[in-house]
Amino acid sequence: MTRPHxxxxxxxxxSNRKDPAAGLLPAEERYTGSYYRASRAAANAIALHYGGQILILSPKLGLLDPREGIPDYDTVWQSPDAKAMDAIRQDAERLGATGLPVVALVSAEYVRRIGAILPGSEVTTPLKGHRYLERCYAIAREPELAAGYIR
Structure with missing residues (x-):
C-alpha cells in the first residue's frame, strides 16, 4: 500500500461513528463521523491542489491507507487494545510516511501522537485556532486557505 514519491x-x-457492516470495508468507507468527513474533504482538496498522500490515524489500527480494509471496532487512545506507538511508527515506515512534511487535519491530541510517530517530520496544523468543521469545509472549498501550511 505504499505510494512512493x-x-x-x-x-x-x-471516527467514533462507523459503518457497522460485517467484515472488512475500506477505511474511507468504514468511518462515517462528521469530523472524519470534514477533515477528509479538506485532505482531498489539499491533495488535489498541492499533492500528497492521505493517511488515517486510528487508535486501534494505527496509520492506515484509506483504501485498506478494516473491521468495525470501538477503541480510543486510552483503551488497553490501542495500538502501541512503536507499532504505529512501523506503519509509517511501511506506508512510506517517514521523513516527509505532514499536514495534520486533526485535534491537538492527535497532533501530539503524530509527533511521537513521525519524529523529525515537520508537522503543520491548518486547523489550529479555528473551528474544526468550519475550517475543514472552508479548506475543501478553497484549498489556498491551507497554503501557509504546505511544505
Missing amino acids: ASRIIIVPC
Missing part, C-alpha cells in the same frame, strides 16, 4: 503526508483522524 509522495511529497507530503496529509493525516486525518478516524
Whole structure:
C-alpha cells in the first residue's frame, strides 16, 4: 500500500461513528463521523491542489491507507487494545510516511501522537485556532486557505 514519491503526508483522524457492516470495508468507507468527513474533504482538496498522500490515524489500527480494509471496532487512545506507538511508527515506515512534511487535519491530541510517530517530520496544523468543521469545509472549498501550511 505504499505510494512512493509522495511529497507530503496529509493525516486525518478516524471516527467514533462507523459503518457497522460485517467484515472488512475500506477505511474511507468504514468511518462515517462528521469530523472524519470534514477533515477528509479538506485532505482531498489539499491533495488535489498541492499533492500528497492521505493517511488515517486510528487508535486501534494505527496509520492506515484509506483504501485498506478494516473491521468495525470501538477503541480510543486510552483503551488497553490501542495500538502501541512503536507499532504505529512501523506503519509509517511501511506506508512510506517517514521523513516527509505532514499536514495534520486533526485535534491537538492527535497532533501530539503524530509527533511521537513521525519524529523529525515537520508537522503543520491548518486547523489550529479555528473551528474544526468550519475550517475543514472552508479548506475543501478553497484549498489556498491551507497554503501557509504546505511544505
